[in-house]
Amino acid sequence: xxxxxxxxxxxxxxxxxxxxxxxxxxxxxxxxxxxxxxxxxxxxxxxxxxxxxxxxxxxxxxxxxxxxxxxxxxxxxxxxxxxxxxxxxxxxxxxxxxxxxxxxxxxxxxxxxxxxxxxxxxxxxxxxxxxxxxxxxxxxxxxxxxxxxxxxxxxxxxxxxxxxxxxxxxxxxxxxxxxxxxxxxxxxxxxxxxxxxxxxxxxxxxxxxxxxxxxxxxxxxxxxxxxxxxxxxxxxxxxxxxxxxxxxxxxxxxxxxxxxxxxxxxxxxxxxxxxxxxxxxxxxxxxxxxxxxxxxxxxxxxxxxxxxxxxxxxxxxxxxxxxxxxxxxxxxxxxxxxxxxxxxxxxxxxxxxxxxxxxxxxxxxx
Amino acid sequence: xxxxxxxxxxxxxxxxxxxxxxxxxxxxxxxxxxxxxxxxxxxxxxxxxxxxxxxxxxxxxxxxxxxxxxxxxxxxxxxxxxxxxxxxxxxxxxxxxxxxxxxxxxxxxxxxxxxxxxxxxxxxxxxxxxxxxxxxxxxxxxxxxxxxxxxxxxxxxxxxxxxxxxxxxxxxxxxxxxxxxxxxxxxxxxxxxxxxxxxxxxxxxxxxxxxxxxxxxxxxxxxxxxxxxxxxxxxxxxxxxxxxxxxxxxxxxxxxxxxxxxxxxxxxxxxxxxxxxxxxxxxxxxxxxxxxxxxxxxxxxxxxxxxxxxxxxxxxxxxxxxxxxxxxxxxxxxxxxxxxxxxxxxxxxxxxxxxxxxxxxxxxxxxxxxxxxxxxxxxxxxxxxxxxxxxxxxxxxxxxxxxxxxxxxxxxxxxxxxxxxxxxxxxxxxxxxxxxxxxxxxxxxxxxxxxxxxxxxxxxxxxxxxxxxxxxxxxxxxxxxxxxxxxxxxxxxxxxxxxxxxxxxxxxxxxxxxxxxxxxxxxxxxxxxxxxxxxxxxxxxxxxxxxxxxxxxxxxxxxxxxxxxxxxxxxxxxxxxxxxxxxxxxxxxxxx
Numbered sequence: 007x008x009x010x011x012x013x014x015x016x017x018x019x020x021x022x023x024x025x026x027x028x029x030x031x032x033x034x035x036x037x038x039x040x041x042x043x044x045x046x047x048x049x050x051x052x053x054x055x056x057x058x059x060x061x062x063x064x065x066x067x068x069x070x071x072x073x074x075x076x077x078x079x080x081x082x083x084x085x086x087x088x089x090x091x092x093x094x095x096x097x098x099x100x101x102x103x104x105x106x107x108x109x110x111x112x113x114x115x116x117x118x119x120x121x122x123x124x125x126x127x128x129x130x131x132x133x134x135x136x137x138x139x140x141x142x143x144x145x146x147x148x149x150x151x152x153x154x155x156x157x158x159x160x161x162x163x164x165x166x167x168x169x170x171x172x173x174x175x176x177x178x179x180x181x182x183x184x185x186x187x188x189x190x191x192x193x194x195x196x197x198x199x200x201x202x203x204x205x206x207x208x209x210x211x212x213x214x215x216x217x218x219x220x221x222x223x224x225x226x227x228x229x230x231x232x233x234x235x236x237x238x239x240x241x242x243x244x245x246x247x248x249x250x251x252x253x254x255x256x257x258x259x260x261x262x263x264x265x266x267x268x269x270x271x272x273x274x275x276x277x278x279x280x281x282x283x284x285x286x287x288x289x290x291x292x293x294x295x296x297x298x299x300x301x302x303x304x305x306x307x308x309x310x311x312x313x314x315x316x317x318x319x320x321x322x323x324x325x326x327x328x329x330x331x332x333x334x335x336x337x338x339x340x341x342x343x344x345x346x347x348x349x350x351x352x353x354x355x356x357x358x359x360x361x362x363x364x365x366x367x368x369x370x371x372x
Numbered sequence: 373x374x375x376x377x378x379x380x381x382x383x384x385x386x387x388x389x390x391x392x393x394x395x396x397x398x399x400x401x402x403x404x405x406x407x408x409x410x411x412x413x414x415x416x417x418x419x420x421x422x423x424x425x426x427x428x429x430x431x432x433x434x435x436x437x438x439x440x441x442x443x444x445x446x447x448x449x450x451x452x453x454x455x456x457x458x459x460x461x462x463x464x465x466x467x468x469x470x471x472x473x474x475x476x477x478x479x480x481x482x483x484x485x486x487x488x489x490x491x492x493x494x495x496x497x498x499x500x501x502x503x504x505x506x507x508x509x510x511x512x513x514x515x516x517x518x519x520x521x522x523x524x525x526x527x528x529x530x531x532x533x534x535x536x537x538x539x540x541x542x543x544x545x546x547x548x549x550x551x552x553x554x555x556x557x558x559x560x561x562x563x564x565x566x567x568x569x570x571x572x573x574x575x576x577x578x579x580x581x582x583x584x585x586x587x588x589x590x591x592x593x594x595x596x597x598x599x600x601x602x603x604x605x606x607x608x609x610x611x612x613x614x615x616x617x618x619x620x621x622x623x624x625x626x627x628x629x630x631x632x633x634x635x636x637x638x639x640x641x642x643x644x645x646x647x648x649x650x651x652x653x654x655x656x657x658x659x660x661x662x663x664x665x666x667x668x669x670x671x672x673x674x675x676x677x678x679x680x681x682x683x684x685x686x687x688x689x690x691x692x693x694x695x696x697x698x699x700x701x702x703x704x705x706x707x708x709x710x711x712x713x714x715x716x717x718x719x720x721x722x723x724x725x726x727x728x729x730x731x732x733x734x735x736x737x738x739x740x741x742x743x744x745x746x747x748x749x750x751x752x753x754x755x756x757x758x759x760x761x762x763x764x765x766x767x768x769x770x771x772x773x774x775x776x777x778x779x780x781x782x783x784x785x786x787x788x789x790x791x792x793x794x795x796x797x798x799x800x801x802x803x804x805x806x807x808x809x810x811x812x813x814x815x816x817x818x819x820x821x822x823x824x825x826x827x828x829x830x831x832x833x834x835x836x837x838x839x840x841x842x843x844x845x846x847x848x849x850x851x852x853x854x855x856x857x858x859x860x861x862x863x864x865x866x867x868x869x870x871x872x873x874x875x876x877x878x879x880x881x882x883x884x885x886x887x888x889x890x891x892x893x894x895x896x897x898x899x900x901x902x903x904x905x906x907x908x909x910x911x912x913x914x915x916x917x918x919x920x921x922x923x924x925x926x927x928x929x930x931x932x933x934x935x936x937x938x939x940x941x942x943x944x945x946x947x948x949x950x951x952x953x954x955x956x957x958x959x960x961x962x963x964x
Contacts, residue, residue, distance in 0.1 A: 226571040229707045259703040260577055262868050262956050353568045356715035360723050361480040363716070366564065367557045367833050368437055368476070369469060 023129045028122045030065045042067045044144025044204035049339055056316035058309060059335050063139070063208030064126050068146060070119045071179055071203050078113050085198040088183070093192040096185070103183045110180040115172055123175070123207075127168045130209060138164045138210040138277060141174035143181060146202050163242060164210055166281040171207060178205045211335050212277060213326035215297040216241030217251050220342065221310045222320035227345040229320065231264070232256045232307045236297045239274025240283060241326055241337065248285075249273060252297050256307040263303060268296050302327060306334055313339045320346060373823055376449050382810030383448065385414045385773055385803070390421070390447045401446065401453040401823040406916045407655050409896040410880065411450025411814040414807060415750070415770040415777065418541065419655040419743075420445055420452055426545035430553060431834060435479075436471035437553065440832045450814035453823060456832040476554050480723065487551065487730050494547060494737040501540050501745040504533050507752050509788050527785040534753060534781055538774060541746045548738040553834060555727040560833070562724040565717065569708060574865055574956070576928060581700050581721065582728045583693075583925065588736035590688065590929070592649045592662065593903035595642035596669050597686045600676035602638045606631040609681065612673045618666035645741055651884070653897065654739025657751075657770045661744040668884065672904030679907075688929070732925075753777060760784045761797045763804070771804040821939065858962075861945070863913070863938030865958035866924035871911040871933050872963065877947040892953055894945050897923070906930045911953040913941045913960050927955075935960050 025034040035043050035051030043051065047065035054060055079085055084106055091099050115123075131137040142161040160181045162174040181187065182203055191201065217236030222229050235244060235251040243249040249272070255265035270293050278284040298306070306325060313321050313336065320342035326335050357363055373392075375383045383391075408420070428442020441457035459465055479486055513525055559582060566578045603609050608631055611624055625632035643663055651668060652659025662669045679686060701721055708714050754769030762780050763769060769777060780796055787794040876891040878884060884905060887893065893902075893909045897916040903926050906912070911933040914923050927934035933955030935941075941960060945951060950964040 223572055228570050228572040229709070230570040230704060231572045255572055257572075257574070257577065258707070259700055260574075260868075262574065262577070264572065264574055264865075264956055266957070350709060352710055352713050352716070354565055354716035354720070355712050356719055359477075360719035361477050361558075363561045363565075363720050363723065364476070364480070364554075364557050365469070365473075367560045368439065368472060369465075 023125060025064075026122060028067055028070050028119055029126045030067055031126075032060065032063055032065070035065065041146055041202075042069065042204065044068070044146050044206075045340070046142055046144035046338060047204050047206050048144075050206065050208070052316065053313060053336055053339055056312060058312055058316075059333065060337070061140075061209040061211050061335050062130060063206060064130065065144060066119075066123060066175060066205040066207065068202035068204050070116075070122075071205075073116050073119060074113070074179065077116060078109060082109075084109070088188060089192075089198050091188060091192055093189040096189075099185050099188060099192075103185055103188050106183045107180045110183060111173075111176050113176075115176075120172060123172060124168050127171055127207065130207070136166050138166050138212075138281070139171060140206070140208050140210050141165050141171055141178060142206040142208065143178040144204040144206050146204065161242075163240065163283050164277045164281055170281065175205050175207075179203060210277075211326040211337070212329045213240050214238070214329040214332070215302075216324075216326035216337075217244045217297075219306060219310045219323040219325055220320070221314040221323070222342050222345055223255070224342075224344070227348070227350075230258055232258060232310050234298070234303060234306055234310075236325075237269075237271045237274065238288060238292060238297050239276050239286075241324055242283065243273065243275040243285075245324065248275075254298070254303055256303055258307065258311060261304050261307070263300060266296070268294060270294055271297065298327070302332070302334065309334060309336065317341065373448055373820060376810075376813050376817060379449065379810035379813050381803075382414075382807045385776075385807060386417055386447050387421075387773060387775070390417065390445065392446045392448055392453075396446065397824060399455050399824050400827050401455045403819055403821050404445070404452045404454045405819070405821070406897065407653060408452040409916060410656065411811045412447060412452060413657065413770040413811065414773045416655065416657055417447065417452075418538070418774050420447075422542045422545040423548070424454075425542065426549045427553075427834070429546065430549040434550075435475045435554065436468045437833065438465045438469040438472050440834050443834065449817055449819075450811060451819050455824075456835045458832050476557075479551060479554050480558070480727070483551075483726050483730075490547065490550060490730070490734075491737070494544075494742070497540060497544060497547065498737070498742055498745065501537070501742065501749070504536060504540075504749060505529065507533065507756050509756075509784075525789075527788045530753075530756070530781050530785055531778070533749075534778060537746060537749045541742070544738055544742045544746075548734060551727075551730050552734065555731040557833065558720075558723045558727040559731060560836070562720040565720050566704070569713065569717075570704065573704075576866055576868065576924065577700065579924065580928065581697060581704070582724045583697065583928075584725075584729045584732050586690075587729065587732035589649075589732060590903075591736075592646045592669075594688065595646045596672050596904055597676055599635070599638060599642060599669075600673050600680055600686070602635055603673065603677055604680050606635055608632065608635055609677045612670075612677050614671075614674050618670040621670060622666075648741040648744050649736070650740055650744055651902065654735070654743040657747045657767075661740070663744070664748070668904060671885065672907070675904075675907055750777075753781065756784060757781075757800075760787060760794050762794050762800050763797075764801060768800075768804045771807045772800065776800075776803075861913075861935075861938050861941055861960040861962070863935040863941070863958050863960070864924070865954075865956055866936040867912075867927035867932060867934040868956045869911070869931070869933035870952065870954045870956070872950065872952045873910050875913075875945045875947065875949045875951045876909075877942055877945055879942060892951060894941050894951075896942055902926070903930075906932060911955065912936075913938060913945070913951075913953055915939055915941050915943075 025031050030039065030043050030047070032051045032054040035048060036055055037048045037052050039051065040048040043065040050060050050063065075084065087102055088106065091102060093099065130139070140161060140163050160178050162177065165171055165174050182201055191198070215236050215238055217234065218241070219235070220233045223231050223233050232255070234254045234256065237244050237249045237251040244251045250269040252269055252271070253265065253267040254263055256263050271288055272293060273285045274288055275283050276286055310321065310323055313323060317339070321339045322342050323339045324337040326337060327333070328335065354363070424443050424445050431437045432441040439459050441459060443454050443456060445452055445454045447453070459468060507530060509526055509530070562582065563578050566573050603612055608625065608628060611621055611628070622636070625636055647662035647669065650659045650661045676686060705714055705717055708717055750769060751766060754763065754766035757763045757769060757780050758766045762783060772780065780800065783794045783796050871892065873890055873892045875894045876887050877894045878886065879896070884902070887905055887908055889908050890910050891908070892911045892913065893905065894913045897914055906926055907930065909932065912923055912927050913934070914936045915938055916936070923936050924934060933953045935953055935955060935958050938960065945960070945962065949962060952961040952963055954961070
């Protein structure tokens, strides 16, 4: 590792040039901007507003995608052939979408969009030219639907140089024309003219440790604890399930760390020279070492609670601890959906007389 | 389980109603190592019979607990086994429920007044015991008794006072259980609610939400701190040094003029009543009180004095503790899902906090203050029997049953009446020698944690509340070490923190002096009167106790990591071994 030990400053402080119709800096947007910046972009803006550190970045709004596709469609119809597809005829879907994906990947970027991305990128990386960034698709659909909307979760890590950024933007857009995405839209009869996607371009955290955090226990639904999972290196290894992460449970009120499951972490994901990421084996002494200190756990827990408080509901969060500086950044925060969706019977109801509660113990109904 | 060979006569000395009978094999019994961790002297079984008699009366007949009657008990090889008596017939439960609500609810409703009155009753009972006259057998009856035409000779009062001593002790236990189960019950209701609403909350966090701060049981330790401050203020601090006995210190203070006298007066103020704490839990005659043996309080003084001189504040931060408790109560309340749950929570925490002062406070009056008076009165009889040739040593009286003591008293009374020697000396000495040997034999035996068929569920509220026994932790006890490499011992997480250090395995309170600064205390059961050693140790581990045990309460007060209720720490940890105590997870790891 050992790249860039200087800290990224917080997203809030980093509005480098004014937001425009095409580009939106995190500090200027929130969840209400979801139609033009997507869920991920809106959430990063929201966290920035809540004064929570996120790696600085901007969103290429959905308008850029529309401009791009309109031009392509004018050249040779693209939307009509997709709308005509039968989702059960997978062979044909494969052929048609393959052609379209190629066109998206190879078409020239509208010059004003390209210029704006170049300006924003230069501003974002002013302190470190060609600093690595993540390019992440940001869907405008509801989060719950995202999960089944395969292809919309594309994230490209450790992207270096603006030309490569523009290529990855096209890759995100092209993912809208994957077989799964198109079949999904056709099955639900969504019109092609409503298809939209924003793209997040964000400075990359060279993570010493990264992982996920739940402000409500994923296993028991307990609201009084924060569950944290983490492993060495970039968080993608944890999210994809390639490494069994360490797991801790921290009580929100007492800050007691009540569970410490330290796993055998055989690999970590690190940046590759020249861009992208790679797996490396972990040295023996790190494999079974806790990937977070107690102090980091407490700090992380507090950040999770701030996000939860800002949104007014339990959150599932991705986070990273920066290599060298130890600064903690949130990469994503979205509402917890599993336990929140459950109809729960109250644990107990008030009694006409408080002492009637003791019958739960003495009445043999335990 | 069989009586150990060679100890049959000692086993037979226990009253017949405490012995196992063949039909008992059908029932489930568990070893009450919480209250009786060491083999019982024959006399000390009076603590068991008085306690179970009163506990059963309260459950079965006074408050009519719907689903449980009293606790049966048996003794074998000096170990006390107990078994519950569940009520399972739904009609009977319904009938008892109706009675229970008329009785228990009255107590809940009037709790504060009844607890105030309870303290008055206990003080009156204590006064009665204090006012029992000293034992006296004058050569001739005092003339004034004769002229007053008293008509009754002095020897009669030996029997009278003995019976009153026993009677008062049995009465004390009735008061002990007058409110106890109801108090625990209200706490358990809140505990269960928290466990359901917050499945990952720790027991110790729930305990902290109800903990009181004014409880009598903290006061003895406060008195030692007060005396330490007095010593510094009076310029006497040089007199208190490690390794100097209490007697030596008191003797040297006698040469310190006015200041020395002033400190000794302050000591007397503290002693009555606060040094009436014994170093155990009230079930063994040899768990002496601070008043009887000043070693423990005096051994704590040099440490406290050093801290005061270093400018440390020893005051219990009561306001801060209360604020922290309120923050927890409010914080968990906010986390509840609905206003409905908050309403139920408010009702339960309010009730739990109302009753909890009794649960924490009763022990000082019963197991400590009264129990000390009781055992010391029996000691007077020990001295009397020894003076009259029946015992080699006054303490040997505890090797006789309470019935045998009465026989011996009558032997003395008769001897005084007739001018003949007492008759039982040889007989008692032989019995006592045999019983002393038996206790040694029994102490070396392994004690099975449970006997008989293990039931599928244990939901007897008395057993769950008082002993913390559930089906789950019984399985752990019965299965022994569960970890693969035998390096871990699990128990209740009683107080947060992780510490590594040298284990000092203290098997009885007499060994308490072996504790060095920074040691980890490993013991069968601790007690809040051990509080003064808590400022020396770095962590505590016990065989017995739940997160509400006094060891746990004191450990939390001192901010020391503690793991309690391990079942096996004193057996598996070697004295001097390096261990790690993780008080948040409830795990002890053997390192060396």
